[in-house]
Amino acid sequence: MTRRGRKPLALEHVRRLDGSDHAKQRMTTLLKTLHSDCDVGEACAQMHLSESHFHALRHQWLQRALQLLEPRTPGRPRKQRGPETERIEQLEQEVRDLERELTLTRARCEVLEAFNATAPNAVKKGSPVC
Numbered sequence: 001m002t003r004r005g006r007k008p009l010a011l012e013h014v015r016r017l018d019g020s021d022h023a024k025q026r027m028t029t030l031l032k033t034l035h036s037d038c039d040v041g042e043a044c045a046q047m048h049l050s051e052s053h054f055h056a057l058r059h060q061w062l063q064r065a066l067q068l069l070e071p072r073t074p075g076r077p078r079k080q081r082g083p084e085t086e087r088i089e090q091l092e093q094e095v096r097d098l099e100r101e102l103t104l105t106r107a108r109c110e111v112l113e114a115f116n117a118t119a120p121n122a123v124k125k126g127s128p129v130c
Contacts, residue, residue, distance in 0.1 A: 030058055 009016075014027050029046050032038035038046075044054045 027061075030061060033058070 011028050011031060014024050014031070017024065017027075026047055029038060029043045033040055033043045040051060040054060044051055047054065049057065
């Protein structure tokens with residue numbers, strides 16, 4: 001029975017990642033130890049690490065990888081709002097309120113001017129209309 005499709009890339013996946021050659025070599029070595037293609041002693045010699053440091057590094061690497069695979073809430077994460085963003089939103093709301101107030105004041109002036117045009121003696125002369 002022959003296998004169909006593409007040949008598995010295995011460790012070649014590491015070569016295609018973004019990162020330095022040094023980091024890629026370290027990742028390949030760590031993966032080889034997990035797959036039993038390389039024992040810990042050989043890996044420590046290749047990476048110039050003590051066994052305890054190697055085990056700590058491998059544990060930390062696997063822990064971070066596991067955290068990336070934890071289920072998360074669906075969708076895009078909410079943007080973190082800083083104090084600048086909150087201040088900008090506050091000022092924008094203040095501008096909207098002032099524009100609304102200006103529109104109302106202009107409407108009142110138009111009503112008063114229309115009223116003065118129909119009843120000129122209703123408002124004392126010299127008093128401001130608006």
